[in-house]
Amino acid sequence: MTPQFEAAIAAIQLLSSTECQQLLQILTQSNSFSNSQPDFTTLSTQFLQGTTLKQLLANxxxxxxxxxxxxxxxFWPEEDSIEDFLTFVRQQRQEAI
Structure with missing residues (x-):
């Protein structure tokens, strides 16, 4: 990952869930995405309205x-071991308790 991309991810992680949804909506509506990308607003609305799995599959x-x-x-960085990652995950889970 580039430093700019890492900085963008770090900044996004500070956003509230509402802000993340707004950002996602902006990104999906921008010209940088092709028309084949899913419309997340519509998909979210369908999900929340109780659209059945069969209806989703039909669409x-x-x-x-x-x-x-x-x-x-x-994509796993060579300098990071899986053991270090698992240790980090365990620590984060313990802090959350």
Whole structure:
């Protein structure tokens, strides 16, 4: 990740849930996204109005995963060990209690 991207993520994490939703709405309506991107406002409204799974499937074309390897991503920084990450997660959970 670039320093600008890391700074943007850090700034977004400070936003309230309402601000995050507003940001998401702005980003999805901007020209930087193609028309094939989902309309999150509509999807949220449908979800909250109790749209059934069958209705959602009729309106959208979900993709299927044939192999779990297709979901694998190569984004884990080499300098970070999984043990350090798990230790961090455990510490965060203990602090939350």
């Amino acid at each position: 959208h074309s979900p993709t299927t995963v044939d192999h779990l390897q297709g979901l694998a991503a190569d």
